[in-house]
Amino acid sequence: METGDGWLLRIRVPGGTVTPSMLSTVAHVAAECGSGIIDVTSRANLQIRGVSADLVDAAARAIIDARLAINDARADALRAVVASPLAGHDPQAQAQHDVPTVVEAIVSRLTSTIVGPVPSKFGVVVDDRGAWNLEGLDADVRLLAHGEGWSVILRGADEPIGWTSEPVEVVATATQLCVDHERRMDGVISAIGWHALPALLGVQPVSGPSSTNWPRTHPSVARMLGLFEHTDLERCNIVAAPFLGRVTADELTEISRLAARHGTDLRLSTDHSFAFCGVAKMDAPALVDSLRALGLAVQPGDGRASVSACVGSRGCASASADTWLAASRIAVREPAAGRIHLSACAKSCGAPTGIEHLVADDTGVFR
Numbered sequence: 001m002e003t004g005d006g007w008l009l010r011i012r013v014p015g016g017t018v019t020p021s022m023l024s025t026v027a028h029v030a031a032e033c034g035s036g037i038i039d040v041t042s043r044a045n046l047q048i049r050g051v052s053a054d055l056v057d058a059a060a061r062a063i064i065d066a067r068l069a070i071n072d073a074r075a076d077a078l079r080a081v082v083a084s085p086l087a088g089h090d091p092q093a094q095a096q097h098d099v100p101t102v103v104e105a106i107v108s109r110l111t112s113t114i115v116g117p118v119p120s121k122f123g124v125v126v127d128d129r130g131a132w133n134l135e136g137l138d139a140d141v142r143l144l145a146h147g148e149g150w151s152v153i154l155r156g157a158d159e160p161i162g163w164t165s166e167p168v169e170v171v172a173t174a175t176q177l178c179v180d181h182e183r184r185m186d187g188v189i190s191a192i193g194w195h196a197l198p199a200l201l202g203v204q205p206v207s208g209p210s211s212t213n214w215p216r217t218h219p220s221v222a223r224m225l226g227l228f229e230h231t232d233l234e235r236c237n238i239v240a241a242p243f244l245g246r247v248t249a250d251e252l253t254e255i256s257r258l259a260a261r262h263g264t265d266l267r268l269s270t271d272h273s274f275a276f277c278g279v280a281k282m283d284a285p286a287l288v289d290s291l292r293a294l295g296l297a298v299q300p301g302d303g304r305a306s307v308s309a310c311v312g313s314r315g316c317a318s319a320s321a322d323t324w325l326a327a328s329r330i331a332v333r334e335p336a337a338g339r340i341h342l343s344a345c346a347k348s349c350g351a352p353t354g355i356e357h358l359v360a361d362d363t364g365v366f367r
Contacts, residue, residue, distance in 0.1 A: 002053075003049070003311075003315055003316055003317065004311075004313070004314075004315050004316040004317035004318075004319065005035055005049055005050040005311075005314065005315040005316075006034065006035065006049070006050040006051050006052060006053070007050075007051040007052070007053060007056050008047055008048070008049055008050075008051070009029075009034075009047065009048040009051055009056070009059055009060065009063065010041070010045060010046075010047050011026065011045060011046040011047070011048070011063060011068050011069055012045050012069065012076060012077075012079045012080055013044060013045050013046060013068075013268055014079050014080075014081045014103050014104070014106075014107045015044075015081060015082070015083040015087070015099070015100055015103035015104075015126070015267075016044035016082070016083065016085050016267040016268040016269060016270075016275075017100055017103075017265070017266075017267055018266050018267070018268060019266065020256035020257065020259045020260040020266065021066075021256070022066060022067075022068055022256075023252055023253070023255060023256035023259075023266070024252075024253060024256045025062065025063070025066040025068065026038060026046055026048065026063070026068070026252060027249040027250070027252040027253040027256070028062075028249070028253075029048060029059050029062045029063060030048045030049075030249040030252070031249035031250075032055075032059075033048070033051050033052065033055040033056075033058060033059035033062075034048045034049055034050045034051040034052070034055075034059065035049050035050025035051075036050075036248050036249040036250075037049040037050060037246055037247075037248060037249075037315075038246065038247050038248075038249065038252055039245055039246050039272075039311075040242070040245045040246075040247075040268055040269070040272045040273065040274070041245070041272070041350070042137075042270055042271075042272065042350055042352065043080065043082055043123065043137070043270060044082055044085065044267075044268040044269055044270050045268070046268065049311070049315055050315070070111065074116075074117050074118070075111045076111075077117070077118050077122070078107070078110040078111050078114055078118055078122075078175070079107050079110075079111065080122060080123040080124065081103050081106050081107055081123070081124045081125075081126065082123065082124070082125050082126070082134065082137060082139070082270060083099050083100070083103050083125070083126040083127070083128070083134075084099070084127065084128055084130055084131075084132035084134060085132060085239070085267035085268065085269040085270075085273075085275035085277070086130060086131060086132050086228065086237055086267070086275060086277060087099035087100060087126075087128050087130070087267075088100055088231075088265070088277070089230050089231060089235075089237050089265065089277040089278055090128065090130035090131050090132070090228075090229075090230075090231070090237070091229050091230065091231050092130045092131040092229075093128040093129060093130035093131075093145065094128065094129035094130065094145045094146075097128060097145055097150075099126055099128050102126055102143075102167055102168070103126055105168045106124060106126070106167070106168050106171050106172075109168050109171070109172045110171070110172060110175055113172060114172070114175055114176055114179060115176070115179065116176075116179040116180070117179065118175065118178065118179055119178055119179070119182060119183055119184050121138070121184070122140050122175070122178060122184060123137075123138065123139050123140060124139060124140065124141045124142075124143075124171055124175075125137055125139035125141075125142045125143070126143045126167075127142060127143065127144050127145065128145045129144060129145045131224070131228060132224065132269070132270075134270065136352070136353055136354065137270055138155070139153075139155060140154070140155045140174065140175075140178060140184050140185040141153075141154060141155075141170070141171050141174045141175070141185065142154075142155075143167050143170075143171070144160070146163055146206070148165065149163055149164055149165040149167075150163065150164055150165075150167045150170075151163055151206055152164055152167075152170055152201065152203050154174070154185045154186075154189065154197070155184055155185040155186045156185060156186025156187075156189050156190075157186075157189065157194070160206050161194070161197055161198055161201070161203060162198050162201065162203025162204050162205060162206055163203060163204045163205070163206045164201075164202065164203045164204065166202070169202065170201050170202060170203060173200065173201050173202065174201060177192075177200065222300055222339075223241065223271060223273075223297075223300045223305045223306075223339070224239055224269075224271060224273075224300075225239050225240065225241055225273065225297055225298055225299055225300050225302070225305055226238070226239065226288075226298055226299050226300070227284060227288075230277070230278060230279075232278070234280065234281055235278050235279060235280055235281060236279050236281050236284055237275060237276065237277045237278070237279065238275070238276045238279050238284060238287055238288060238291070238298070239269065239273050239274070239275045239276075239298075240273060240274055240276075240288075240291040240296040240297065240298045241271065241272055241273035241274070241296060241297045241304075241305055242272070242273075242274075242294075242295065242296050242297075243295065243297070243304045243327075243328075243331070244272070244307070244308060244309050244323075244324065244327055245272025245273075245308070251294050251295070254290075254294055255274060255294070258276070258287060258290055258291070259276060262276065262279055262280070262283055262287055263278070264276040264277055264278050264279050265277040265278050272308065274296070303330070303331040303332055303333060304331045306330065306331065306333075306338065306339050306340065307327045307330045307331055307339070307340050307341070307342065308327075308339070308340075308341045308342070308352065308355075309323035309324070309326070309327045309341065309342040309343070309344075310323055310342070310343050310344050310348075310349050310350055310351075311323065311344075312324055312326075312342070312344040313344060316344065316345075316349075318344075318345045318347065319344035319345055319360070320344055320345055320360045320361065320362055320363070320364050321342075321344045321360035321364040321365075321366065322344075322364075323342045323343075323344050323360075326342055326366065327342055330342075338355070338356060339355040339356065340355065340356045340357075340358060341355055341356070341357045341358070342358050342360070342366060343357065343358070343359045343360065344360045345359070345360060346359060
């Protein structure tokens with residue numbers, strides 16, 4: 001879409017899983033065709049900013065050739081599947097499902113079998129119930145790890161609708177229902193009724209504690225940054241966040257090099273950060289130092305981690321304020337007084353829930 005700083009290319013990254021070569025491609029396209037600025041979004045996707053109108057097609061082709069997108073907008077929209085960035089590396093996960101494989105299978109099934117366009121903003125969450133809290137994320141279908149299977153939670157419902165050992169089949173059926181009814185899942189529930197859905201989806205009743213522990217917690221407002229335990233005691237996971245979720249092409253290139261050098265699984269997170277999973281503990285201090293040198297926050301107490309913002313007047317024609325400048329002033333406060341989100345207009349694009357939210361009025365004053 002066209003924005004205040006040129007065209008914006010949004011790249012869906014199912015499960016947040018990327019490779020160093022993929023990031024290198026994104027960095028190259030951003031430098032050659034855009035402003036050189038890349039965003040990590042709240043759905044663990046990437047955005048290339050400031051693409052010139054005459055270079056949009058070339059940029060899109062490069063992204064498609066790198067297999068970061070599908071040359072079919074309808075099919076590509078079905079790749080909106082989110083998972084924990086620590087999936088497969090998290091000892092706190094309630095069930096050690098192979099989440100990346102489940103995500104890959106869901107994407108493959110949806111893009112190959114769904115007939116018709118998916119409703120705008122449709123999305124799927126695959127939650128291993130580990131350290132990374134995904135409960136504040138909007139989803140039409142949510143799979144919640146439940147023993148050897150999955151509880152199924154639908155948008156607009158207050159409790160799981162059932163349990164399944166066939167998550168791909170359930171997600172595909174639910175997605176086709178949304179397509180057929182031309183509305184998101186809460187609209188489907190209104191149209192056909194809650195009681196009709198278990199049979200349509202092929203889910204079984206959920207019994208025991210798992211039927212009553214949704215949601216298990218309120219969405220966390222604290223940043224998950226720094227070192228976290230790994231399933232391998234000789235390894236760890238490191239999460240680092242660029243200021244306001246934005247990096248330059250050069251910074252993204254260096255991030256890709258660091259991931260390749262340390263042999264880690266690299267993931268994007270729903271909190272605008274990068275997760276380096278499976279880092280050898282002996283290498284962790286050097287990686288942390290390198291990330292700090294790039295300007296990334298690696299601990300929750302860092303003032304840069306206390307503020308988030310929309311792109312503001314530097315990249316949006318609707319903005320009434322320079323959110324980058326305002327956020328920079330907030331970030332140097334000592335100590336940081338909780339998390340704050342800045343919106344440059346009343347649309348409040350991308351504003352998270354549960355934290356202090358300031359909106360700029362027509363004069364650029366945040367209130």
